[in-house]
Amino acid sequence: MYTELENLHKSCFPNKPWSASDFADLKKSGCDIIASQNGFIVWRVVADEAEIITIGVHPDARKNGIACAMLTLVESDVKKRGGKKIFLEVAENNIPARRLYETNGYSQIGIRPKYYDGIDAIMMEKVL
Ligand SMILES: CC(C)(COP(=O)(O)OP(=O)(O)OC[C@H]1O[C@@H](n2cnc3c(N)ncnc32)[C@H](O)[C@@H]1OP(=O)(O)O)[C@@H](O)C(=O)NCCC(=O)NCCS
Structure with a gap:
């Protein structure tokens, strides 16, 4: 079922x-997933907070607004379910993703030093 997502x-x-089984486990653990041919996003809502677990767009389909559109869908789902904030973490050197989140209204709230194989993780939040 999740083979295309794995690819x-x-x-x-x-x-x-x-x-594929990592995705199946995420779903079983209560995460939600949107996946299309060119993009996916995984998030989890717990009480009035949500977390974006991962997001990706196929390299050939980038810079077309797909990630923005998926974030907007997630945001409206979280709001509908009573969520007040969305959190995420991004590697300090992942400039495309950091710009994506900044453009979509996320602000830095902290740093986890050396979180990703020696690279700092930037913790970000959006208040809905
Ligand atoms: C980050 C990623 C999801 C963006 O997907 P995308 O569909 O290309 O993003 P969008 O087209 O919706 O771009 C929205 C905004 O993000 C920023 N952005 C996206 N790609 C960028 C790049 N290469 N350089 C700088 N800013 C970028 C821009 O602000 C852009 O707005 P603009 O087009 O008006 O300038 C994609 O590059 C990706 O899959 N990267 C690999 C996986 C990854 O790092 N995921 C995030 C893990 S935290």
């Missing part, structure tokens, strides 16, 4: 691919 994830994160 798409590999295109987006070649150094840290997730398997």
